[in-house]
Amino acid sequence: MNTVLSLVDFAALSPLFVVLATALILLLLECFSKTAAKKYSLFLTALGIVLAIYAAWAAPISHNPLLTPWIRFDDLARLFTLLFLSIGLGAALLSDSFFDRFEASRGEYYFLLLSSLFGLILVGSAADFLTFFLGLETLSVSLYVLCGYMKKWQISQESSIKYFLIGSLAAAFLLYGIALIYGAVGTTRFDALLNGYKALTVLSDQRLFLAGIAFVTFGLAFKAAIVPFHTWAPDVYEGAPTPVTAFMAVGTKAGAFAAFTVIFLYSLPQFNVLWNECIALLAFPTLIYANFVAMKQTQLRRFFAYSGISHAGFLLIPLAVGTSEAIPALVFYLAVYAFATLGAFAGLSFLETRQEGVMLSDLKGLFKRSPWIAGLISICLLTLGGIPPTIGFLAKFYLFKIAFQAGYYSLVIVALFTTILSAYYYLRIVGIMLSESSTKEEIHPSSWPAGIVGFVSVIALIFFSFFPDNLYRILF
Amino acid sequence: MSLLMWLFVIPFFSACVAFLLPITGKNLKKIAFVLSLIPLALLVYGFPDLIGSEVKYSWMPLLSIEFYLKVDSLSFLFLALTAVIIPISILPVHSSTLNMPNFFYGWVLLLEGLLIGFFTAHDLAIFTLFWEAMLIPLYFIMNVWGGPQRHQAAIKFLIYMIAGSFLMVAAILGLFLAAGTFNLETLQHVAAAGKYAPWICAVFLLAFAVKTPLFPFHAWLPDAYCQASTSGTILLSALLSKAGIYGILRIGMGLFPLIMKEWSPFLLGLSIAGVFYGGLAAWLQKDYKRLIAYSSFSHVNFILVALFVWNQTAEAGGILQALNHGVTIAALFLVAGWLEERIGTTAFGKESGLAKYMPQLCWLTLFFVLSSVALPGTNSFIGELMILFGLFVVNPWQAAFLALSVILSVIYMLRWMQLIYFQEPAPFQNRWVDIHKRELCIAFPLILLVLWIGIYPAPVLKLIQPSAIKMEKTQ
Numbered sequence: 001m002n003t004v005l006s007l008v009d010f011a012a013l014s015p016l017f018v019v020l021a022t023a024l025i026l027l028l029l030e031c032f033s034k035t036a037a038k039k040y041s042l043f044l045t046a047l048g049i050v051l052a053i054y055a056a057w058a059a060p061i062s063h064n065p066l067l068t069p070w071i072r073f074d075d076l077a078r079l080f081t082l083l084f085l086s087i088g089l090g091a092a093l094l095s096d097s098f099f100d101r102f103e104a105s106r107g108e109y110y111f112l113l114l115s116s117l118f119g120l121i122l123v124g125s126a127a128d129f130l131t132f133f134l135g136l137e138t139l140s141v142s143l144y145v146l147c148g149y150m151k152k153w154q155i156s157q158e159s160s161i162k163y164f165l166i167g168s169l170a171a172a173f174l175l176y177g178i179a180l181i182y183g184a185v186g187t188t189r190f191d192a193l194l195n196g197y198k199a200l201t202v203l204s205d206q207r208l209f210l211a212g213i214a215f216v217t218f219g220l221a222f223k224a225a226i227v228p229f230h231t232w233a234p235d236v237y238e239g240a241p242t243p244v245t246a247f248m249a250v251g252t253k254a255g256a257f258a259a260f261t262v263i264f265l266y267s268l269p270q271f272n273v274l275w276n277e278c279i280a281l282l283a284f285p286t287l288i289y290a291n292f293v294a295m296k297q298t299q300l301r302r303f304f305a306y307s308g309i310s311h312a313g314f315l316l317i318p319l320a321v322g323t324s325e326a327i328p329a330l331v332f333y334l335a336v337y338a339f340a341t342l343g344a345f346a347g348l349s350f351l352e353t354r355q356e357g358v359m360l361s362d363l364k365g366l367f368k369r370s371p372w373i374a375g376l377i378s379i380c381l382l383t384l385g386g387i388p389p390t391i392g393f394l395a396k397f398y399l400f401k402i403a404f405q406a407g408y409y410s411l412v413i414v415a416l417f418t419t420i421l422s423a424y425y426y427l428r429i430v431g432i433m434l435s436e437s438s439t440k441e442e443i444h445p446s447s448w449p450a451g452i453v454g455f456v457s458v459i460a461l462i463f464f465s466f467f468p469d470n471l472y473r474i475l476f
Numbered sequence: 477m478s479l480l481m482w483l484f485v486i487p488f489f490s491a492c493v494a495f496l497l498p499i500t501g502k503n504l505k506k507i508a509f510v511l512s513l514i515p516l517a518l519l520v521y522g523f524p525d526l527i528g529s530e531v532k533y534s535w536m537p538l539l540s541i542e543f544y545l546k547v548d549s550l551s552f553l554f555l556a557l558t559a560v561i562i563p564i565s566i567l568p569v570h571s572s573t574l575n576m577p578n579f580f581y582g583w584v585l586l587l588e589g590l591l592i593g594f595f596t597a598h599d600l601a602i603f604t605l606f607w608e609a610m611l612i613p614l615y616f617i618m619n620v621w622g623g624p625q626r627h628q629a630a631i632k633f634l635i636y637m638i639a640g641s642f643l644m645v646a647a648i649l650g651l652f653l654a655a656g657t658f659n660l661e662t663l664q665h666v667a668a669a670g671k672y673a674p675w676i677c678a679v680f681l682l683a684f685a686v687k688t689p690l691f692p693f694h695a696w697l698p699d700a701y702c703q704a705s706t707s708g709t710i711l712l713s714a715l716l717s718k719a720g721i722y723g724i725l726r727i728g729m730g731l732f733p734l735i736m737k738e739w740s741p742f743l744l745g746l747s748i749a750g751v752f753y754g755g756l757a758a759w760l761q762k763d764y765k766r767l768i769a770y771s772s773f774s775h776v777n778f779i780l781v782a783l784f785v786w787n788q789t790a791e792a793g794g795i796l797q798a799l800n801h802g803v804t805i806a807a808l809f810l811v812a813g814w815l816e817e818r819i820g821t822t823a824f825g826k827e828s829g830l831a832k833y834m835p836q837l838c839w840l841t842l843f844f845v846l847s848s849v850a851l852p853g854t855n856s857f858i859g860e861l862m863i864l865f866g867l868f869v870v871n872p873w874q875a876a877f878l879a880l881s882v883i884l885s886v887i888y889m890l891r892w893m894q895l896i897y898f899q900e901p902a903p904f905q906n907r908w909v910d911i912h913k914r915e916l917c918i919a920f921p922l923i924l925l926v927l928w929i930g931i932y933p934a935p936v937l938k939l940i941q942p943s944a945i946k947m948e949k950t951q
Contacts, residue, residue: 404649420642
């Protein structure tokens with residue numbers, strides 16, 4: 001057996017290494033020179049992520065038996081890696097405008113951001129429950145700290161401790177589930193799960209396995225904030241600094257669904273109809289509850305928490321369907337969601353002046369005061385609402401199509417009904433931006449990195465609305 | 477690019493120009509007006525070669541959606557109406573007082589592009605896309621520019637519209653599942669065969685009925701028409717209701733002829749009820765904008781009667797009347813808007829005898845009122861006559877009953893004229909100035925259309941004939 005890692009293997013792992021190395025350099029920089037850290041942190045982070053994107057794009061595939069049991073080097077893993085890195089880049093650039101307003105050390109912040117990105121990539125490319133869990137915990141632990149990054153903000157303290165407690169609980173469930181699965185099939189490797197499950201003949205073993213699956217689903221549902229495991233999300237999103245909220249709304253959500261995809265669509269495709277039906281059962285309350293509650297929100301970070309939960313509901317549809325088309329539909333939706341949410345947060349980051357974040361009333365008359373920012377936010381919100389002719393409509397349409405083909409009619413009808421509600425609250429925000437305002441204060445994009453995020457996401461959304469096929473071809 | 481593609485793309489470019497141009501005021505209005513005229517120019521230039529032309533791109537092969545636009549004679553008529561009404565809806569705007577002018581013109585031009593796409597779409601997914609997308613500019617036009625209760629009216633409008641069509645996506649997916657394509661021409665042969673065809677048809681019909689609106693799905697209409705600005709009301713009444721009618725013709729009659737025929741007695745009953753309900757409601761209004769809103773509702777239901785009679789003459793009359801109604805109702809809301817500017821209210825009873833101070837506005841209003849009540853020689857006369865004739869062939873009693881509604885429309889329309897323009901003149905106020913040449917010029921093309929269709933309808937009827945014949949073949 002080959003026991004040496006060759007250069008190809010290192011190259012195959014390079015995205016992870018680059019992210020890790022950048023993170024460590026940032027930490028060192030912060031130790032030695034605060035001023036240098038303040039100046040160059042963002043630049044270094046962006047450079048590191050761009051390098052990692054290149055590495056992920058160009059990385060060879062490793063067949064070394066030392067690595068393949070732990071990490072996958074297939075197309076799906078590469079796709080998720082690229083998606084996460086782009087999200088990370090967006091979140092890092094967004095943070096710049098936050099640090100313009102609020103004073104805090106930057107090196108540590110970007111270090112934590114990169115660590116969580118490292119965890120995310122590991123989740124997306126894990127080939128074993130152990131690496132998967134490792135990734136998930138790296139992601140979560142960094143995020144616990146990031147949520148409370150503004151140490152003196154009371155809302156952040158609440159947010160951080162809440163996230164930590166509930167997150168650890170979820171992790172415990174997840175780990176217990178993994179243990180049960182191991183007990184049933186005797187392995188934690190993803191590629192052996194399906195055959196292991198099929199080979200189970202004794203009913204009690206099957207039950208053990210399903211119990212394990214239930215716990216794993218339970219743990220992931222916590223991370224993805226699916227009703228009824230969502231209660232932490234609004235408070236945590238509300239209290240966290242805005243760029244962290246953006247990263248959680250996009251990155252964690254994408255991570256949780258990547259985990260769902262890798263475990264249930266990729267490794268255990270349609271292993272048991274029961275699971276699909278349970279997921280469909282979770283989708284109903286998630287869609288209905290989140291959309292109803294989102295209508296009443298006035299703090300925008302909190303609003304995005306509920307909007308994120310409702311999108312999690314939509315993302316559950318392909319999971320419930322579980323056909324071969326489910327993965328492309330899910331990733332397509334995820335990509336559109338990521339672009340639109342990051343774009344919206346880029347717009348919001350210019351408006352932020354206090355720790356409570358942006359309130360709905362701050363948006364009054366924004367079209368008159370700052371038409372560009374208002375236009376940016378509107379396009380992103382219309383996309384999130386799935387309002388034609390934006391790409392958001394097609395993303396939803398794709399989900400509905402596969403659900404319809406698989407016979408989940410009631411799910412489609414409920415989802416269509418909730419799109420009415422979501423259209424209402426997204427359009428209401430745009431309506432507020434178009435209304436008259438009492439203040440005449442104009443807001444100009446203050447930070448160019450956040451401006452880039454907004455610009456790129458809007459251009460991408462508009463372009464893909466006209467040529468949606470290109471997005472699909474880029475992804476697959 | 478083919479002419480059709482230009483026709484489709486230019487309004488979107490125009491909308492971008494209007495959104496992004498850093499100018500305001502009169503110049504912007506001029507630019508927007510000229511841009512809105514381009515599609516009309518293209519239609520005139522392309523006639524009659526445009527009919528039958530098509531554009532087909534593979535748009536999202538993954539979902540088997542094709543970007544497939546095609547103009548047939550039915551599409552062409554509705555395109556022409558759109559191209560005429562959009563410039564007219566831009567003209568009554570006062571560029572000096574208009575709030576956020578870039579957005580206003582941008583939304584109107586965007587709506588034009590979406591309507592052109594909608595009236596030519598031959599792929600069901602694209603059709604639905606435009607159908608839903610149309611709401612967005614309209615919602616914003618209503619929400620930002622209009623009366624004091626515009627926010628509520630706009631939300632009510634939006635909720636009704638989305639609720640009406642929210643199952644449409646499920647319906648087209650149902651059709652896709654049965655046929656494996658969204659192509660309307662292929663669907664024509666297979667759509668009605670499916671097990672759930674009546675349900676799918678009902679979902680489409682509901683969406684179209686809410687937008688048109690068919691009685692009793694009209695609750696959004698009075699508030700929306702009254703609270704929107706003059707331009708917004710013109711767009712709603714002249715174009716949006718036609719989108720519903722076009723939908724019934726294209727999807728209802730086109731894909732599910734037998735089911736529609738089976739349901740037609742019931743639908744006919746609803747629309748006749750709508751004609752009288754609208755007429756009686758208009759009679760009771762204390763506000764002339766609401767009065768016109770209800771009269772529009774009544775007339776639109778008259779058109780729906782024509783579609784549900786299931787007779788070739790009535791159908792042709794219905795399509796003609798759809799165009800007539802577009803022209804006449806735009807003109808009525810236009811003159812009502814001018815009146816509102818001058819007297820500052822839309823309520824009856826405050827001012828009267830205005831004919832003495834504003835004779836030209838009075839005669840202009842009277843002209844369009846007469847067109848609305850279908851005086852011989854005006855456009856509506858031809859349309860209503862054809863509808864009544866068609867209905868008479870099928871059921872003389874119903875025709876006789878429906879003809880009473882013509883009298884009803886005379887009563888409520890002349891009541892408006894009587895209360896505002898005639899009667900004892902109120903004391904003069906300074907702002908009561910008669911309309912200028914500029915306003916006459918805006919109304920002139922509408923006058924021309926009213927008289928042209930009223931006196932020499934043959935060219936238009938020739939265009940309508942193919943779609944009406946097609947309908948009879950499917951029986």
